[in-house]
Amino acid sequence: MTTSYSPAPGAAPVGRMLLAQTAFETKMLLRNGEQLLLTVVIPTVLLVLFSAVDVVSVDGPGKRVDFLAPGLLALAVMSTAFTGQAIGTGFERRYGVLKRLGASPLPRWALLTAKTGCVLVTEALQVLLLSVIALALGWSPHGLATSSGALAAAGLLVLGTAAFSGLGLLMAGTLRAEATLAAANLVFILLLLAGGVVVPLAKFPAAIRSALELLPISALSDGLRSVLQYGSGVPWSDLGVLAVWAALGLAAAARFFRWE
Numbered sequence: 001m002t003t004s005y006s007p008a009p010g011a012a013p014v015g016r017m018l019l020a021q022t023a024f025e026t027k028m029l030l031r032n033g034e035q036l037l038l039t040v041v042i043p044t045v046l047l048v049l050f051s052a053v054d055v056v057s058v059d060g061p062g063k064r065v066d067f068l069a070p071g072l073l074a075l076a077v078m079s080t081a082f083t084g085q086a087i088g089t090g091f092e093r094r095y096g097v098l099k100r101l102g103a104s105p106l107p108r109w110a111l112l113t114a115k116t117g118c119v120l121v122t123e124a125l126q127v128l129l130l131s132v133i134a135l136a137l138g139w140s141p142h143g144l145a146t147s148s149g150a151l152a153a154a155g156l157l158v159l160g161t162a163a164f165s166g167l168g169l170l171m172a173g174t175l176r177a178e179a180t181l182a183a184a185n186l187v188f189i190l191l192l193l194a195g196g197v198v199v200p201l202a203k204f205p206a207a208i209r210s211a212l213e214l215l216p217i218s219a220l221s222d223g224l225r226s227v228l229q230y231g232s233g234v235p236w237s238d239l240g241v242l243a244v245w246a247a248l249g250l251a252a253a254a255r256f257f258r259w260e
Contacts, residue, residue, distance in 0.1 A: 018110045018117075025118035035084050038188075039122060043076045043130060050198055051137050058200060062140060062229065069134040069141070070224035071197040076126040077157060078217055081119050081164035083188045089115065089172035090180035098259050108259070116165060123161060142231035152227050152234045159242035160220040166249025167216075173257030191217040196225075216245040 029035050051065040058067035092098050143149030171180050195217030212218050223238030
């Protein structure tokens with residue numbers, strides 16, 4: 001006896017499942033007030049506040065916003081790819097969400113890819129919002145006038161996303177959720193203050209400046225500033241630092257991530 005069902009049972013194609021999971025992850029992120037505060041509100045407030053108030057002295061030509069905008073774009077990438085993803089994935093792991101999703105027809109690699117897609121969609125919205133606000137404040141992104149400058153900025157953002165995403169998944173997949181929450185927020189604050197985001201690295205003592213320059217947030221903010229503020233060529237050294245962090249972070253996350 002032949003039985004037919006409509007619709008036919010079975011898993012959807014991987015591509016369709018991947019798009020559906022990416023859309024779901026993005027909706028969940030945008031509905032989370034705490035995550036929106038971290039990824040959207042804080043960078044926006046810092047951009048407006050430090051552009052209008054002479055709190056710290058900045059380096060380079062142009063207005064204060066010309067120095068601040070690249071650094072806060074870097075902060076937006078870190079807040080989403082590292083802090084937000086680490087905290088969200090850590091609690092999903094604690095509550096068994098990852099374990100259940102891992103038993104679904106969706107492959108585990110596709111689940112992590114969907115999380116990366118969610119990060120990229122969120123970052124695109126962040127970059128658009130911060131750029132519009134910065135332009136309204138008088139920002140002049142000189143490097144975007146050339147194709148090489150635009151490609152360099154895009155490459156920095158992609159490598160920065162990969163680096164912070166790998167570190168965030170590594171933290172979420174190895175620590176308890178509560179420890180991830182505390183550590184991710186602590187790292188966010190420390191890198192905000194010491195990563196060249198709003199305080200120029202030149203203000204730090206020379207003894208520790210060379211070490212700070214090797215941090216991923218420093219490489220991302222310095223590279224974006226080199227392109228967007230100074231209109232310099234491709235910042236190969238900053239791209240190299242981010243590439244090393246991305247390779248190490250993603251490799252470590254793939255090796256040590258625990259689903260339960």
